[in-house]
Amino acid sequence: MGRTGPTVRFSGLLATCTAAVLAAGALVATAPAASAADVDVARNGGFEAGLDGWSCTAASGAAVSTPVRSGTAALKATPAGHDNARCSQSVTVKPNSRYTLSAWVQGSHVYLGATGTGTTDVSTWTQSPGAWKQLTTSFTTGPNTTSVSVYTHGWYGTPAHYVDDLTLVGPGGDPVVVPAVPSGLRTTALTSSSVALAWNAVSGATGYHVYRGGTKVATVTGPAATVTGLAASTAYSFQVTAANAAGESARSAAVTATTTEGGGGGDGKLPARALVGYLHSSFANGSGYTRMADVPDSWDVINLAFGEPTTVTSGDIRFSLCPVTECPNVESEAEFKAAIKAKQAAGKKVLISIGGQNGQVRLASTAARDAFVTSVSRIIDTYGLDGLDIDFEGHSLSLETGDTDFRSPTSPVIVNLISAVKTLKAKYGSDFILTMAPETFFVQLGYQFYGSGPWGGQDPRAGAYLPVIHALRDDLTLLHVQDYNSGPIMGLDNQYHSMGGAGFHIAMTDMLLAGFPVAGNTSRVFPGLRPDQVAIGLPASTHAGNGHTSPAEVNKALNCLIKKTDCGSYQTHGTWTDLRGLMTWSINWDRFNNWEFSRNFNSYFGR
Numbered sequence: 001m002g003r004t005g006p007t008v009r010f011s012g013l014l015a016t017c018t019a020a021v022l023a024a025g026a027l028v029a030t031a032p033a034a035s036a037a038d039v040d041v042a043r044n045g046g047f048e049a050g051l052d053g054w055s056c057t058a059a060s061g062a063a064v065s066t067p068v069r070s071g072t073a074a075l076k077a078t079p080a081g082h083d084n085a086r087c088s089q090s091v092t093v094k095p096n097s098r099y100t101l102s103a104w105v106q107g108s109h110v111y112l113g114a115t116g117t118g119t120t121d122v123s124t125w126t127q128s129p130g131a132w133k134q135l136t137t138s139f140t141t142g143p144n145t146t147s148v149s150v151y152t153h154g155w156y157g158t159p160a161h162y163v164d165d166l167t168l169v170g171p172g173g174d175p176v177v178v179p180a181v182p183s184g185l186r187t188t189a190l191t192s193s194s195v196a197l198a199w200n201a202v203s204g205a206t207g208y209h210v211y212r213g214g215t216k217v218a219t220v221t222g223p224a225a226t227v228t229g230l231a232a233s234t235a236y237s238f239q240v241t242a243a244n245a246a247g248e249s250a251r252s253a254a255v256t257a258t259t260t261e262g263g264g265g266g267d268g269k270l271p272a273r274a275l276v277g278y279l280h281s282s283f284a285n286g287s288g289y290t291r292m293a294d295v296p297d298s299w300d301v302i303n304l305a306f307g308e309p310t311t312v313t314s315g316d317i318r319f320s321l322c323p324v325t326e327c328p329n330v331e332s333e334a335e336f337k338a339a340i341k342a343k344q345a346a347g348k349k350v351l352i353s354i355g356g357q358n359g360q361v362r363l364a365s366t367a368a369r370d371a372f373v374t375s376v377s378r379i380i381d382t383y384g385l386d387g388l389d390i391d392f393e394g395h396s397l398s399l400e401t402g403d404t405d406f407r408s409p410t411s412p413v414i415v416n417l418i419s420a421v422k423t424l425k426a427k428y429g430s431d432f433i434l435t436m437a438p439e440t441f442f443v444q445l446g447y448q449f450y451g452s453g454p455w456g457g458q459d460p461r462a463g464a465y466l467p468v469i470h471a472l473r474d475d476l477t478l479l480h481v482q483d484y485n486s487g488p489i490m491g492l493d494n495q496y497h498s499m500g501g502a503g504f505h506i507a508m509t510d511m512l513l514a515g516f517p518v519a520g521n522t523s524r525v526f527p528g529l530r531p532d533q534v535a536i537g538l539p540a541s542t543h544a545g546n547g548h549t550s551p552a553e554v555n556k557a558l559n560c561l562i563k564k565t566d567c568g569s570y571q572t573h574g575t576w577t578d579l580r581g582l583m584t585w586s587i588n589w590d591r592f593n594n595w596e597f598s599r600n601f602n603s604y605f606g607r
Contacts, residue, residue, distance in 0.1 A: 001278060001305065001356050001391060001437065001482065001545070001585045038169050041091050042150060045103070045166035047073045053089050057494065060085035067162060069104045069132045074164035079154045082487050083496060085161070086153035091168055095143050099170035101150055102136040107161025108154075110135070114168075115149045115520075118142020121454060132164070146204060179205040179242035181249045182223070187257040191532060192232040193578050195257045197240070198224040201523070202249070205242035211251060213237055218574055222515055222525030229577045230259050269433060269477060270349065273605045274580050275598060276301040276435070276480060276535055277587035278353060281336075282308075282322055286543065287588035289327035292339035295587055298598040298607070301349045301435070301478070303389045305586065307379055308359035315361070315368030315420075317354055317375040319383075340383055349433050352379050353389035361396045363416035372420045377427065387433030387477070388424060390468075392417075397442060397464040399451035406450070406518055406526060409467035418471045425475045435478040437537060437583065438465040440486040444511050446526065448490055450519040466518060466526055473529060480535040480583035483508050484547035492516060493570060499547030502556035505536050506570050509561055514573035531578035540584040541593035551600040554582070558604060581605075 043053035048071050050063040061077045068074040077085035093099060095118070103112050105126060112135040113123030124137045141148065150168055154161045182199045189196035197210065201223045210218040210225045213236065218225045230236060235258045239251040279290060281304045295302060307319040322330045331339070340350050354376065355361055363369045376388060400411040409415055425432050446463025453462075469479060483505050488496040491507030492514060498504060515528035538554065539545035549557075560567035564575045582601055584590060590597045601607070 001393070039172045040167045040169050041093060041099075041172060042166055042168040043089060043091070045168075046071045046164060047075045051075075051087075054087050055089070055494070056087040057083050057085065057490070057496075061087045064162075067106065069106075069164040071164070074162050075152070076160050076162055077152070077154060078160040079156055079158055081496075082156070084153045084156055086151055087163070088149050088151035090147050090149050092147050093141050093145060093168075094171045095141050095145050097171045098138065098140050099148075099168055100136065100138045101166075101168050102134060103152060103166035104132045104134050104164045105152070105161060106130070106132050107159065109158050110161045110163070111151075111153050111155075112137065112166075113151055114139055115151070116145070117148050118145030123455065144203065177204065178247045179203070179244055179249050182208065182240050182242050182252045185238065185240055185252045185255045187255060188224070189226075189530060190257060190260050191530060191578065192260045193230050194226055194228040194530060194532075195230060195236060195238070195259065196224070196226045196530065197238055197255070198527075199240050199252065202242040204244055206244045207242075209241045209243060209248065211239045211241070220514060220573065221517060221522065222527070224515060224525065224527045226513065226528055226530060226574070228531055229575050232259050233261050234259050269431065270580065271300055272532075272578075272580075273607070274300040274478070274535065275601050276303065276478065276581065276583035277540075277590065277598075278303045278305045278585050280305055280322070280586060280588045282306060282320060284322055284327045285588075287586070287592040289322055289329055290588050290591055291329065291331045292336055292343070293331070295343070296595070296598065297346065297348075298595075298602055299348065299587060300581075301351065301433070302343065302587070303351050303353040303391075303435070303437075304383075304385075305353050306356035306359050306391065307352050307354045307376065308356070309361050312360045313362050313364050313368055315363050315371035315375070317361070317372060317379065319352060319379045337383055340385070344384070344386065349386040350383075351387045351389045351433055351435060352376065352383070352385050353391045353437070355391040355393055355396060357393055359391075360394050361392055362413050363420060364412050366416065369416035369420045372416075373423050376420075376424060380428070386431075387428070387435070388421070389435045389437060390417075390421070391437045392465075393439060395461065397468070398460040399464050400460070401452055401456070403451060405524060406446070406463070406466040406470055407524065409471070414464065414467050417468055421472055422475065433477045434472065434475050435480065436465070436469065436476065437480050437482055438469075439482045440489050440508060442466075443469070443481050444489045444491075444508050446518050447492070447511065447516045448519065453519070463518060469529075470526060473527075473533075476529070476533055478535055478580060479512065479529060479533055480537040481508060481512065482537045482545075482585070483549075484537070484539045484545040484585075486547060491570070492573065500549060500553075502549070502553040502560065502566070503568055503570060504547070505538070505549065505554070505557035506560045506567060506572065509534060509536055509557070509576070509579070510570070510572045510574075513576050531576040532580050534576075535580045535583045537583040537585070538597070540586060540590035540597040543592065544585050544589035551596065554600060555604055
């Protein structure tokens with residue numbers, strides 16, 4: 001979100017691969033001979049049975065009859081847009097065993113690799129197009145490794161490539177067995193209509209089923225889930241099972257949880273359904289200036305846009321009203337402060353939003369962190385505000401090389417931001433409102449990519465908001481990701497979703513509520529947020545940002561997420577009845593568009 005209009009931030013991660021990055025792989029001409037006891041444990045490596053056993057991103061993979069190296073079929077995979085045409089297969093292996101992965105490929109920039117080895121994941125590639133070439137690499141499994149994922153993929157912007165005769169040679173894997181019963185089932189959070197659960201991960205499990213009173217109510221991929229749609233002040237009994245290709249375990253020991261007293265939203269600070277909007281207070285653009293006193297009562301949270309730093313790395317945030325030369329109808333400071341008090345007296349919350357398109361903030365030092373706390377506190381105190389909105393965009397947040405676990409970040413700009421916000425929260429107490437408005441690039445893209453990646457070359461900003469959200473989830477009032485100015489993003493259905501329709505908002509919001517493995521690593525699952533912590537971020541009009549969604553499509557998205565109707569082909573991972581509401585950029589643009597966005601919100605929720 002910014003002064004002069006939207007910007008799309010999808011170029012870095014998907015840029016053309018440099019020679020330095022490509023040099024990380026190596027081409028081996030021939031495969032070592034296997035021992036007599038070794039077997040090929042890969043399934044359908046010649047693609048004679050089509051894609052049976054293989055999972056390919058989007059619609060990038062297909063079995064074709066020409067060209068082939070041997071047999072009657074080969075894999076054809078075509079990178080497109082943000083899809084590098086990755087096809088993968090989970091293969092059962094034995095622990096502490098040596099395996100050789102080999103495949104014949106044709107095309108430029110074709111990769112072959114294995115993940116989840118339990119030791120060092122491996123990959124190799126070829127740069128040259130032309131005749132069939134053999135790629136080979138080897139690895140040793142870890143002491144507890146029973147399955148690995150083998151994969152091939154191309155590179156962004158390159159033509160289709162072909163793969164044939166893929167093998168994984170080594171000791172035959174043991175048969176998949178039903179996983180053990182999960183242990184440690186416990187309650188982690190309660191609201192008047194939801195219970196958050198967690199349990200210990202089970203080796204060999206690919207998913208978990210949650211039961212409420214003997215009825216299955218949720219299926220998740222990681223060891224945590226939030227069950228919604230419950231009655232207030234009511235006791236419920238929960239159990240969980242572990243599952244994989246072999247079947248489902250017996251149910252765990254039951255845990256009983258009692259929901260809190262009624263009250264709708266779950267935190268008492270906001271109405272059960274909240275409408276959030278940004279107010280252009282420090283600048284004007286084509287939408288025109290809107291005075292604080294003229295903001296309609298529809299808006300429950302008003303974010304003042306924007307507080308910006310004196311320099312990118314200073315941490316010193318400043319805010320002032322739009323100059324008269326730019327905004328002839330701007331109110332005086334006294335009138336602005338009085339209007340804020342009047343809004344608060346009517347139950348509205350007014351926050352200072354830090355960042356935006358032009359306000360790059362990098363807290364790379366403890367001095368910048370401390371300056372941030374001091375200067376933001378001064379703004380909050382000067383205008384009597386209710387809290388803080390973090391709208392860091394561009395290059396404000398990025399992950400340094402080696403910072404690979406969102407649960408324990410080490411990058412200074414991440415660590416210092418978390419520390420600064422916690423300090424502000426402690427200073428102002430439990431009534432302090434904290435919201436965030438990241439772009440999809442910094443959140444949902446983390447399902448596929450996190451930081452610079454295991455081989456380098458990825459955009460270090462990919463998924464960079466995840467450690468901030470995770471560390472502050474107990475302090476977070478509301479997360480409203482910007483579902484606009486975005487490239488296609490892969491959802492939990494492993495399909496790409498594009499902005500502008502209900503399906504994009506359904507898939508992106510479901511990810512926040514269900515949680516997801518970060519960069520595909522099932523041992524590092526980002527836990528879902530409570531529904532009352534989440535709102536959907538949309539542009540108020542076609543002028544406000546790329547990806548404008550019509551009121552009819554907005555309502556379809558709400559129907560699906562709250563009522564589980566109008567979902568189309570996407571299957572949500574829950575019925576999110578406590579979804580908090582909507583956010584928009586911006587109040588000014590909604591006024592410019594005859595209040596279409598806010599009027600539709602009021603109509604849908606009967607306000």
